[in-house]
Amino acid sequence: MKTFGIVAHVDAGKTTLSEALLYQSGQLRTLGRVDNQDTFLDPDALEQARGITIFSHAAQFNLGDTPATLLDTPGHLDFAAQVEQVLDVLDYAILVVAGNAPLSGHTRTLWQLLKKYQVPTFIFVNKMDAIGADAEQTLASLQTDLDAGCLPLRNLDDDTKEAIAVLDDDILQDYLESGELSTETIQNLIAHRQLFPVYFGAALKLDGVSDLLEGLSTYTIETPALPDFSARVFKITDDQGVRLTWLRILGGQLVPKQMLGDEQINQLRVYNGTKFTIANQVAPGEVCAIPNLQNTHAGMGLGSLPDAPSPILQPVLSYALDPLEEDLHACLQAMEELGDEDPQLHVTWSKTLQEIRLQVMGPIQIEILTALLHDRFNLTVKFVAGGVLYRETVDQVVEGVGHFEPLRHYSEVHLRIAPGKLGSGLVFDSACSPDVLTQNFQHQILTALQAKTQLGVLIGAPLTDVHVTLISGRASVKHSVGGDFRQAAWRALRQGLMMLRDSGDVLLEPWYRFELVVPTESIGRAMTDIQRMQGEFGQPEQNGELTRLTGTAPVSEMQDYATELRSYAHGLGQLSLVPDGYRPAHDMDSVVATRGYDPKADLDNTPDSVFCAHGAGYPVAWDDVPAMAHVPYLSTEALQQPGLFTSVFGT
Structure with missing residues (x-):
């Protein structure tokens, strides 16, 4: 079983090509059209009304004697996060570009995503029947802007063979000696992303589609199954009130009544458009949907497969939901359900403001969300733009200390807070000796730091690209419990950020x-x-x-x-x-002046500490904490050089 995904910039003709591939392979008896609102892989009313793909869909077809799954993906940038989720389960991608227009910025972004996920890629240059279409110019652009390995494979003549052989020194040497270039060699070059076959045509007229199908059949190979059970969840959807977990099996198999974690599989569905069949088992390479699982999420790894890393494409705009005349609790339930299906919405509830917030890529996504809430949940609402999504980081190294000592409790935590690598997010680790803090207490501190979104102190935006290292602390044999170190760790991070607020944040x-x-x-x-x-x-x-x-x-x-x-x-x-x-x-x-954020007034993220004297706890402002800390601060030299922690703490 092979799984293919079609990706493209909006209006490149991706859905039209999907329809043509299914029709030419015998899966469809009639050829649908986007403008007629009758395409097989855009069945949703919202998709038909707007003429764009909004949700990824699955179809089954055959490449000769080999069964295959085709995953159609959204083309509009506002839904690019869904595309990225699908890439991780593909054997091959089909990138569609328009032959009558320059390569778009979105196409280049898709190419970078395909590169990140190491997806072997075929390219179909569509709309070659349109005015302004130029095969030579488009091919030159593909080779310049994407990769020199973008080569046409319709006619495997001597010139083409030589151009392919040049892509690899060893293959070129063999070709010059033998004059032969085997199918297996071409397959391997494609699989290792050295060769990207290019086909030209016009999907609406079925021109070039048979050539593409032949290329997919001849030059693709099945991905070997992993030795142990492994699967990747790539999306969560709703089917008439039923929560569906979509996944691809990469090793082992699934059968009904099998346990996934603490949940039992009651049914295995294999979808073909909007219809599905119930399977008795799902083997490696196959895509299925499991109804009514509650503890799954997109990107989740099952079995021996770890969770996927966070998507590259993240929302950049924030919005707030205005319920108008609707019940706010009903709106929150609906948005949480949509957030379950699309985690990149980051739906949150502000108890203080009594406000539902979310994050999106752009205005088209807001239009779709508004329509979904109306059509699926019978809710009429609007969204209010809340501006761009800022983040905060640091450009200097600082030591942060947090002390939490109300009566009969005790903990102190010292953290080294340093700039992290661009795009690294938040990294937490320890350089503290177990003689100073036990491994159990250290684990509680690191777990606490990861347990919630850590905010900066400039405008209260999420903190990113910061390396936080536990370097010291103190516990009490009699009074310290895990919750104490959670409080001390959070306060230590905030206290360190406050030290940098005027110069290093x-x-x-x-x-x-x-x-x-x-x-x-x-x-x-x-x-x-x-x-x-x-x-x-x-x-x-x-x-x-x-x-x-x-x-x-x-x-x-x-x-x-x-x-x-x-x-x-x-x-x-x-x-x-x-x-x-x-x-x-x-x-x-x-921006800082306009937001007017007061980090000292943010009681859920306070930078202050609590000390104890005369049998009672009392608050100490963040800037007074260093002088009162029970564990001495590191020297500036030691703080700047993490390698010195060994000599200081014996780790």
């Missing part, structure tokens, strides 16, 4: 990588706008009456630029925005 903001196409006479205006938005761009590329500009800019400045573009470009401009990570905020002082 950094506010991070999300940036977009943009691709802007405007009428050539408007390029001066566009470049001026990007500079005004604190953005960066490369050399403009003119193509006839249009000019293309690519670069990066802060999300806070560019998120509403599409409206401005429509005004001055008179509908001829195009803007593509892709999240491009976090950088120090260009207007940090202004």
Whole structure:
């Protein structure tokens, strides 16, 4: 069993190609069309109404005598997190690009994701029947912008064989000596992402589809099964009130009544579009859906497989739900259900503000959520934009101390807080001797630090890219319990951040990588706008009456630029925005002043400590804690050099 996924930028013709592949392989008797709202893999009413894929769907088909699963994925950037979840269960991907347009920024992002997940990839250049389609120009762009291994395989003539052999020195030597290039060699080059076969055609007219199917049949191999039971959950969906856990088996098998953790499998469903059959077992390589499991989540590893790392593509915008006349509790239940299906929504409830908050990629996702709440839950609500999602980090090393000693309790924790690698998130470890704190207490401290979202002290945004090391502490044989160290650890982290608040804490903001196409006479205006938005761009590329500009800019400045573009470009401009990570905020002082966050008033994340005297506990402000700590601070030299911890603490 092989599993293929189709990925593409919106409007490249991905769903049309999916339909054509299923039709040409004999799976469908009639060929549906997106504009007729009758395609096999866009069955949802929301998808049909908007003419875009919103949810990933599965279909079964055959490649010759080999059964295969096809996973269609959303094309719009706002739903890219769903695409990333699917990539981890694919044997091969089919990347669809339009032959009548330049490669989009989203296509480049998809390519980077395919590279991260090491997915062997076939490329189908679609819309070759459209005005402006140019095979040579598109191929050159693929080889320049994506990989030199993007080569057409429709005709395996001598020139093509030589171009393939050049991709590997050993293969080239063998080819020059024998003049032969075996199918197995080509299969291996594809499987190891050295060769990316390119096919040209027009899916709507079924042109080139048979060639692609033949290539998929000839040049793909089945992934060997893992020795022990292993499976990856790649999405959670709802089917008429039934919670479905979708997964792919990578080793072993599943059968009804089998236990997954502490839950029993009551049914195994194999879906083909909206219909499913009930399976007696699911073998390696197969995709299935299990109803009514409650303790699963997208990215979860089952059996011997660990959980997948956090997705690269993260939301950059925050919104709050306005319930209008609806019951707020009913809205929260509905949003939590949607958040279960899409963890990247990060649905939270603010008890203080009595407010439901969520995170999204863009406005199209908000439109879909509004429609889902109405159609599925009979709730009429609206969403209020809450701005961009900032994060906080540090650019200096500091020691943070937390002391928690109310009557009959005792704990003190010392942490080394240092800048982490870009994109590393929060890393917690210990360099503390068990002679200073037992392994049990150390484990409780590290567990506590990971137990909740740690916030910065500038605006209360989530902390990221920080390396936190437990370096010392103190316990009482008589009075210390685990909950004490949770309190001391949280306070130590916040106290250290407060030490850096005026000099070493950094506010991070999300940036977009943009691709802007405007009428050539408007390029001066566009470049001026990007500079005004604190953005960066490369050399403009003119193509006839249009000019293309690519670069990066802060999300806070560019998120509403599409409206401005429509005004001055008179509908001829195009803007593509892709999240491009976090950088120090260009207007940090202004944002901090506007937010007005008071870290000392955030009682759930206090930087202050509690000491005890005369039989009673009393609070001590964060800046007075160092002088009162029971364990001495490290020297500046030792703090800057983690390797010295060994000599200091004997670890």
